[in-house]
Amino acid sequence: MADDPQRNFRSTYYEKVGFRGVEEKKSLEILLKDNPLDLEKLSTFSQRFPLPSMYRVHVWKVLLGILPPHSDSHTLVGSYRKDQYQDIMEALEDEENEDFLSISQAMEEIVEDPVDCYWLIKSFISQFHTKFGDSIPHLPKSLEHYLSQEEPGLLSHLKNSGALAQLPYSLWFRRCFAGCLPESSLQRVWDKVISGSCKILVFVALEILLSYKIMLLGISRPEGVVKFLCNIPQENTDVIVTKAIDLWHKYCGTPIHAM
The missing domain is CATH 1.10.472.80 (Ypt/Rab-GAP domain of gyp1p, domain 3)
Known part of the structure; x- marks a missing residue:
């Protein structure tokens, strides 16, 4: 990929967390149909597969615990910092939390939509620790x-x-x-x-x-x-x-x- 100083980093992540597979969609539809508030299954699924944008708001709300059963509300809550990203922080060592919060705060200044911001942060942290943790x-x-x-x-x-x-x-x-x-x-x-x-x-x-x-x-x-x-x-x-x-x-x- 040629270096382009004007290329916005978000475009790369929208591609990386975009939905392309069929089996993932079927699996998620079954999961949501069976029990939309099964946090453990949703967390496991979101770690294994990239989510289509049509489901990201739903999963984001469930992980935050703000989606009541059978709710059709599209109201989004504001930024909670530690509460909002608790599912990510639980996967990190204690000493990594402050580093994560600094990155999340900067991302929130760049990305206006809180749902996009959540998934971008999740992907950024995951890639950074997976690819570069040893370096x-x-x-x-x-x-x-x-x-x-x-x-x-x-x-x-x-x-x-x-x-x-x-x-x-x-x-x-x-x-x-x-x-x-x-x-x-x-x-x-x-x-x-x-x-x-x-x-x-x-x-x-x-x-x-x-x-x-x-x-x-x-x-x-x-x-x-x-x-x-x-x-x-x-x-x-x-x-x-x-x-x-x-x-x-x-x-x-x-x-x-x-x-």
């Missing part, structure tokens, strides 16, 4: 390697000051920059993650360090470095992401499924 712990070393190639002086400063080990890796790599980048820039990064590469996260982090090199070199305490990197200026992030994508191509060619 995420190695990304800090990868960042160190590329920083040594691009700016060894800055790397030495971060090491000597003790800041390198305390960089906001969770914010960058586990939360995929949710809460760090504004939504307009975040979509471009997530587009690459969804397309099959978590390594783009390394190059976004690298470009942040390079872009604020002068500022970082002037900070001697690690907590000062972390505080600044967790609250980077928001007006220059589109340029940072563009340069990060250029670095990604420089070191990885034109990757389709890098790392």
